[in-house]
Amino acid sequence: QVQLQExxxxxxxxxETLSLTCTVSGGSISGLYWxxxxxxxGKGLEWIGFVSHSGDxxxxxxxxxxxTISVDPSKNQFSLRLNSVTAADTAVYYCAREYSxxxxxxPGIQVSVSS
Amino acid sequence: EIVLTQSPGTLSLSPGExxxxxxxxxxxxxxxxxxxxxxxxGQPPRLLIYGVSGRATGIPDRFSGSGSGTDFTLxxxxxxxxxxxxxxxxxxxxxxxxFGQGTKLEIK
Numbered sequence: 010q011v012q013l014q015e016x017x018x019x020x021x022x023x024x025e026t027l028s029l030t031c032t033v034s035g036g037s038i039s040g041l042y043w044x045x046x047x048x049x050x051g052k053g054l055e056w057i058g059f060v061s062h063s064g065d066x067x068x069x070x071x072x073x074x075x076x077t078i079s080v081d082p083s084k085n086q087f088s089l090r091l092n093s094v095t096a097a098d099t100a101v102y103y104c105a106r107e108y109s110x111x112x113x114x115x116p117g118i119q120v121s122v123s124s
Numbered sequence: 125e126i127v128l129t130q131s132p133g134t135l136s137l138s139p140g141e142x143x144x145x146x147x148x149x150x151x152x153x154x155x156x157x158x159x160x161x162x163x164x165x166g167q168p169p170r171l172l173i174y175g176v177s178g179r180a181t182g183i184p185d186r187f188s189g190s191g192s193g194t195d196f197t198l199x200x201x202x203x204x205x206x207x208x209x210x211x212x213x214x215x216x217x218x219x220x221x222x223f224g225q226g227t228k229l230e231i232k
Contacts, residue, residue: 044221046169054161054169054212054223067219070125103168110159110216112180114168 011036013104013115021098021122027091031104031115038062038080042107043087045078047100048117055100059107060087094122126151126215130224136232143200145227147213152193157217160189160198163210163226172211173198205231 017029031043045057058068060078068076072091080087091098099122105111127150137143145160160173171180173189176196186201200207208231213224 048163053226054163054214056221056223059221067221069220107216109178109180110157110171110174110214111161111169112171112174117168
């Protein structure tokens with residue numbers, strides 16, 4: 010059974026860079042699409058973007074100027090970098106695998122943007 | 125970008141009743157890449173329905189999905205106490221992927 014686990018700092022200062030990693034276990038990162046999604050307080054699910062095992066990416070147009078998603082197949086990991094964060098980026102961040110829709114999710118990591 | 129609009133925003137029902145949640149797309153979704161998720165506080169989203177009407181692993185048959193084109197529906201029959209949560213629709217056939225804004229199903 011594939012499992013995903015997010016890791017990274019839970020607190021980021023405004024204007025700095027948010028960096029998260031998702032480690033995949035119980036299955037290979039080869040094939041399929043690997044996503045980042047966030048859920049902000051009082052808001053709905055927001056799709057951030059995805060990366061394929063070969064490095065092909067698609068991003069949310071609202072975040073594209075600040076966003077990089079990358080993959081490291083040798084470590085079975087993929088990563089998120091979001092630059093110039095503000096309080097509006099405070100959310101629970103999830104990584105997920107898309108096969109039949111987003112059927113496997115990590116538990117999520119709370120990231121707060123505050124000085 | 126395909127915008128998904130869910131209705132109602134909040135649905136108040138009692139256990140044992142049937143919930144009908146709607147999701148309308150801003151343009152025709154000409155494929156079957158449409159899903160529904162359940163979100164509860166402190167838990168990751170849970171896939172309920174994929175491919176418009178396919179039930180994900182472990183999802184009881186009280187949950188059913190239907191629809192085509194621009195209109196899609198999630199029906200939850202015989203509501204159980206654990207079904208009261210927030211539900212999101214999603215299209216995953218084109219990029220950017222998009223979610224609806226959510227429907228909160230609350231106990232009446």
